[in-house]
Amino acid sequence: MTTLLHIDSSVLPGEASSSRSVADAFRKAWEEQHPEGRVIHRDLAADPVPHITAAAWSAGFTDPSERTPEQAAAFGERVRLMEELERADAVLIGAPMHNYSIPSTLKAWLDNVFLLGRTAGEAPSAQGTPVVVVASRGGSYAPGTPREGFEFVQNYLEVVLQGALGLDVEFIVPELTMAPSNPAMSELIPLYEVSRERAFRDATAKAKALAERLAA
Ligand SMILES: Cc1cc2nc3c(=O)[nH]c(=O)nc-3n(C[C@H](O)[C@H](O)[C@H](O)COP(=O)(O)O)c2cc1C
DSSP: OOEEEEEEOOSSOGGGOHHHHHHHHHHHHHHHHOTTOEEEEEETTTSOOOOOOHHHHHHTTSOGGGOOHHHHHHHHHHHHHHHHHHHOSEEEEEOOOBTTBOOHHHHHHHHHHOOBTTTBSSSOTTTTOEEEEEOOOSSOOOTTSTTGGGOOSHHHHIIIIIIITOOEEEEEOOOOTTTTTOGGGGGGHHHHHHHHHHHHHHHHHHHHHHHHHHHO
8 A cells, every 4th residue: 555645834725825736636646546545644734743842852862761751752743753754655745935945834844854863864764755845936936037046945855855864856846826916927927827737737747657656
């Protein structure tokens, strides 16, 4: 049985959110390929994980027999999140751009699952797991655009997910999502529409390609 870990972090509900909508298209195509499969859905906006604390962090480097009750309790939640990642056959992450970077709820999840010597380091425990990130953004930060240097979503997630956790990361980037609601961006609506259509197409195609890859 294949397991997809699906993480959303948009503050917007349902179809109002580009990342949720595109991730849903991926998930539907995935479920068609894996009717017997399991999807674990974490909605970090509705149900945020705790910010990392001194106890939760230091517990990761303390022998279990020497942990304080506070460290043991805090670490228990981290282990639950790490195991979810480690047991997943594939991961789907909605990562909208918030002030040039990822939502703080997604950062909190990363701070919990990132543990040197386990999920990160020389032999990361989830190494090679495919991850599709839906990186929605109101503007465009594509190469050659004026704000190219302000992009800290893909750049950051590539370093953390691929570089440190050893995951196999691909991005889908619905961009210019603010064009329909921001009069100053009205000329960009056709580009927004192209980007949106491509994102939905990519989501379906990547879900199918991944299913084939995992079945091989
Ligand atoms: C708190 C917040 C900060 C944002 N900051 C940016 C930003 O820096 N750059 C940008 O292009 N869009 C920004 N936006 C717009 C979102 O990236 C855009 O609405 C995108 O579609 C969000 O994905 P979602 O629709 O899945 O929520 C911001 C939105 C919010 C709520």
